[in-house]
Amino acid sequence: MPQRHIPQRTCVACRSQRPKRDMVRVVRAPDGAVGVDTTGKKSGRGAYLCLQADCWQTALKRHALERALKTELSSADREALAAFGDLHATGTVAGDRQEGEHLCPDHSAGAAADPARDPLAAAVADPTTTAGGR
Numbered sequence: 001m002p003q004r005h006i007p008q009r010t011c012v013a014c015r016s017q018r019p020k021r022d023m024v025r026v027v028r029a030p031d032g033a034v035g036v037d038t039t040g041k042k043s044g045r046g047a048y049l050c051l052q053a054d055c056w057q058t059a060l061k062r063h064a065l066e067r068a069l070k071t072e073l074s075s076a077d078r079e080a081l082a083a084f085g086d087l088h089a090t091g092t093v094a095g096d097r098q099e100g101e102h103l104c105p106d107h108s109a110g111a112a113a114d115p116a117r118d119p120l121a122a123a124v125a126d127p128t129t130t131a132g133g134r
């Protein structure tokens with residue numbers, strides 16, 4: 001029976017094979033610039049990494065990306081790639097959604113800065129209201 005072929009790519013850090021869509025492609029463009037290729041369509045030499053912070057750290061630490069891309073990464077490149085790895089690491093941890101809620105700007109900013117929510121606090125903050133004897 002013919003099977004549908006799912007393209008697999010090997011992570012340069014942990015060497016495990018995963019479907020291409022579960023990987024992130026890092027590409028060295030013909031001009032030497034190294035970056036994350038979120039579209040998977042950039043031209044140049046590519047290397048794949050899992051969406052796991054460990055793999056990104058390992059790849060940077062062991063120079064696996066540099067070997068795979070046959071180039072040297074600048075410190076700026078390394079920082080950008082490390083940051084990208086961290087970003088995706090938090091996004092893929094299932095069940096750890098509380099952190100995202102803490103980061104929600106509406107929660108903390110709204111309650112503290114809106115006196116209209118608490119009439120008493122508004123009155124104290126505005127002396128003319130109490131002086132008027134309302």
Ligand SMILES: [Zn+2]
Nearest residue numbers: 011014050055
């Ligand atoms: Zn990996």
